[in-house]
Amino acid sequence: MQNTIVFLLLFFTTLISYSQEKVIVTGQLFDSETQETLPFANVSINSFANNALVTGAITDIDGRFEIQEIPLGKYEVYFSFIGYANAQQTLVAGGLNTIFDLGKIELKPSAEALEEVQVIGKQAATNSDLNKKSFSLADNIAQSGGSVLDAMKTILRVAFDQEGKVVLRGSDKVVVLC
Missing domain, CATH: 2.60.40.10 (Immunoglobulins)
Structure with missing residues (x-):
């Protein structure tokens, strides 16, 4: 027991x-x-x-x-x-x-719904291909009213030699299209 x-x-x-x-x-x-x-x-x-x-x-x-x-x-x-x-x-x-x-x-599904969505794309300011490099100044507000020469002075890697020729990365074989 x-x-x-x-x-x-x-x-x-x-x-x-x-x-x-x-x-x-x-x-x-x-x-x-x-x-x-x-x-x-x-x-x-x-x-x-x-x-x-x-x-x-x-x-x-x-x-x-x-x-x-x-x-x-x-x-x-x-x-x-x-x-x-x-x-x-x-x-x-x-x-x-x-x-x-x-x-x-x-x-319950939420009552919040978007009415529309806008997708806005911008083209890059600098485009590079195998044989050319393009710079776009269309959206550059600081250059409105200035000359092309003034605008080109603000682009990186663009310089001018003593004779006033455009030099890009040390090469003077540059064509400027306006």
Whole structure:
């Protein structure tokens, strides 16, 4: 009888010491309108008291996530995905349940949409080919109203010799087209 009591005492002590103090959170993210899964969305778990990040995960290709090793406590779970409004849920992990399935979480598409996008390209001021180098002064505001000679003095690697000839990298074989 005494051996049975000692055995039960040791058994329950071991059971209490190895009890779960960590929980697992799972769920799946969907688009609220099309019901399609949202792969590679962000899931973050923040402390409820100070909103500090505890841990997080990214959903897989099927929109599922599983976050393990979360200490017991009260948390805010945030869900975010580009082009969708953020969502959040409160989670209280008390220790009785070690697996929390948040189920189907739906994110609504964001109402912000761009009306138009303008892509403006500019030609480079300096273009190089095998046999020539071109300089464009069309967008040079500082040279408006000046002469071509004044404009050429501002271009790097362009110099003038004593006779007034244009010299580019030490060569006087330069043609100026206006």
